[in-house]
Amino acid sequence: MCKNCKLKPVIKLPNSNISLCKTCFLRYFERKVRKTVRQYKLFKKGQHVGVAVSGGKDSLTTLKVLNKIIKPQRTTKLTAISINEGIKPYRNKTIAHAEKFCKENDIELKIFSFEEAYKKTLDKILKKKKDTIPCSICGVLRRYLLNKKAQELKLDVLATGHNLDDEAQTILMNQFRNNVAASARLGPITGIKNNKKFVRRIKPLYFLTEKEIMTYAILNKISVEHSRCPYSKEAFRDEVRATLNNLNKKYPSTKFSIINSFIEMLPLLKKNYKKSKINYCNNCEEPCSQETCQTCKILEGIK
Amino acid sequence: MKIKILDHQDKIKKTLDVSSIKEAAEKLNINLEETVILKNGELTTEDTKLKENDRIRFITTSSGG
Numbered sequence: 001m002c003k004n005c006k007l008k009p010v011i012k013l014p015n016s017n018i019s020l021c022k023t024c025f026l027r028y029f030e031r032k033v034r035k036t037v038r039q040y041k042l043f044k045k046g047q048h049v050g051v052a053v054s055g056g057k058d059s060l061t062t063l064k065v066l067n068k069i070i071k072p073q074r075t076t077k078l079t080a081i082s083i084n085e086g087i088k089p090y091r092n093k094t095i096a097h098a099e100k101f102c103k104e105n106d107i108e109l110k111i112f113s114f115e116e117a118y119k120k121t122l123d124k125i126l127k128k129k130k131d132t133i134p135c136s137i138c139g140v141l142r143r144y145l146l147n148k149k150a151q152e153l154k155l156d157v158l159a160t161g162h163n164l165d166d167e168a169q170t171i172l173m174n175q176f177r178n179n180v181a182a183s184a185r186l187g188p189i190t191g192i193k194n195n196k197k198f199v200r201r202i203k204p205l206y207f208l209t210e211k212e213i214m215t216y217a218i219l220n221k222i223s224v225e226h227s228r229c230p231y232s233k234e235a236f237r238d239e240v241r242a243t244l245n246n247l248n249k250k251y252p253s254t255k256f257s258i259i260n261s262f263i264e265m266l267p268l269l270k271k272n273y274k275k276s277k278i279n280y281c282n283n284c285e286e287p288c289s290q291e292t293c294q295t296c297k298i299l300e301g302i303k
Numbered sequence: 304m305k306i307k308i309l310d311h312q313d314k315i316k317k318t319l320d321v322s323s324i325k326e327a328a329e330k331l332n333i334n335l336e337e338t339v340i341l342k343n344g345e346l347t348t349e350d351t352k353l354k355e356n357d358r359i360r361f362i363t364t365s366s367g368g
Contacts (some may be wrong), residue, residue, distance in 0.1 A: 010346035014336070021347050165365075210364035214339045218346060224362065241365060245336040297313065 011215045014248070015256045022219055033065045033204045040188040040200040043271070046075040047156035051197070052146055053080045053102075053109070055094030057217040057224045058161030060101050063206055064220055066159060067105055081149060083142050084113040086121020090229055097223050112149050114141060118207050118299060126231070128302050134231035137298055144286065144295040150199035157189075162203040165210045168258040169240045176240075184273035187266050191276060196288045209255070309341075309360040324349045327359060337364050340358055 001019035002009050009019035015029075020028060023202060036042065043049050053059040063080055070078045082098050083092055095111065098269045102109035115121050122138055129137065167186060174183040191200035205213060217224050247254040280286065281293035288294070306327065313325040321327045324342075328335050329350070335349050342358040353359075359366055 009344075009348050011339075011351075012348040012350065022346075139359050205355065210337065211339060212365040214362065215346060218362075234345045238365075241332075241337075249334055289346070 010219065011085070011212065014209045014211055015225070015253050022038055023088050026219060029208065030065055030068060032207055033233050034069060035150075035225060036188055036204055037069065040202075040206075042159075042189055042204060043076070044155050047074050048077040048154060049082045050080065050150050050155035050158040052158055052160050053082050053098045054161075055082070055101075056161070057222055058163060058205065058210075058213055060098065060222045061213050061217050061220070062159050062161045063101070063107065064216075064222065065112075066204060067107055073303070076160055077109060078111040079153060079155065081146060082109060082111045083145055084111060085138055085142060086114050086123050088121075088123060088229065090227065093208045101222070110149070110153065112145055117148075118234070119229035120302065125302050127299075128177045133233075134210065135234060138231065140165075141229075144293070147199055147280075151197065156197050157202045158199050159202045159204055159215075161205060162202065163208055164208055164223060164255060164259055165241065165244070167203070167206060168244055168255045169237055171258055172240050172244070172261050173236060177187060180269065183262070183271045184266075184269040187270075192287065195278065195287065197280070207259070213303065218235065258259070304353060304355045306355075306357045306359055309358055311360075311362075313360065315358075321353070323353060325358065328361065331361070332368060333361050333363075338362065339364060 001007070001025055003018045005023045007021035007023075011025055012019045012262060049062045049066060049070060051059065053063055058292050065183075067078055070076045081093050087186060099109060101107075114125075116127075118141065119158070122141075125137060126132075126134055135229065146158060167250065170186060171183055172251070174180060181199055182269055188206040189200060190201050192198040193200070244255055244258075278287050279287045279289060279291065281296055282291050284293060285297040286293055304322065305318050305320050306329070308317050308319055308327070314324070316336060319327050319329060319330055325335070336363045339362045340347050340349065340351075343358050343360065
């Protein structure tokens with residue numbers, strides 16, 4: 001029974017023995033997002049907030065909750081951005097979901113494509129670069145395009161659907177790869193502060209699990225029936241995910257403890273790995289860590 | 304009691320003779336940490352009581368891409 005009102009429960013919350021009914025769960029979920037926005041100052045009233053939307057449950061849930069928070073604030077603006085990488089037929093289907101969702105909820109949606117920006121779809125790029133891991137190329141090109149379009153749209157921040165499970169997995173993967181510097185770039189809000197060339201990323205679902213997000217999505221009739229991206233072969237992440245979920249089954253607070261201890265360490269990590277100077281690509285002038293950015297290197301390699 | 308396990312298209316995948324959701328999940332090697340449960344089309348928890356011919360669907364929560 002629901003802990004609060006004794007109605008039929010829809011979820012037993014992870015990390016506790018508490019069950020909640022539909023109404024109490026939706027309230028709990030949205031309060032948790034509001035608390036994250038407030039506590040980590042993800043955005044302020046009057047700002048222009050973007051949401052990167054793939055059409056999957058995580059990004060559409062982010063959009064749904066942020067729309068609820070932002071709509072009553074007349075001065076704050078919300079825009080959804082989708083990137084069509086050109087993965088047929090997968091991405092066309094998920095973008096169709098995003099379009100339908102935005103139309104129903106009266107949210108402005110901007111769609112940009114690899115084909116328009118890079119003159120090639122991901123399908124075509126990968127035909128030329130058969131020896132590479134698709135996600136590494138796609139990730140670099142997608143993030144670059146999102147940042148560029150976010151600048152053009154004058155967004156103050158760009159929200160993504162990253163959640164507690166994603167973050168716990170990434171923290172562990174960085175540890176296993178001895179790449180602590182990469183973890184210094186994680187957290188509920190990331191990116192370079194006060195830099196016109198970089199739109200900061202925010203993660204409003206940071207403290208919510210995949211299970212909670214899936215439940216929220218189903219209750220809000222957000223489609224959860226997507227197949228996986230045909231290029232998605234993240235064997236390492238899948239293994240870490242399974243390990244974490246098995247540990248969480250035995251020791252129910254495992255994932256939460258990883259996140260909570262990480263949040264405590266994060267200020268120290270950021271301080272330790274703080275860059276004194278930001279580089280700009282000598283070709284496209286976008287921020288990067290070397291002389292030429294990864295995107296320009298990839299594009300040069302597929303000419 | 305016998306319950307029906309549904310696939311992603313709500314078609315009957317198999318029938319199991321179990322007394323609880325947890326037992327069904329164990330038989331199917333499903334980790335409930337990463338699964339949402341639908342009983343007769345409605346969201347429920349692993350503690351729900353089962354009845355003969357209940358239709359159960361397990362939806363894995365992980366996504367990709």
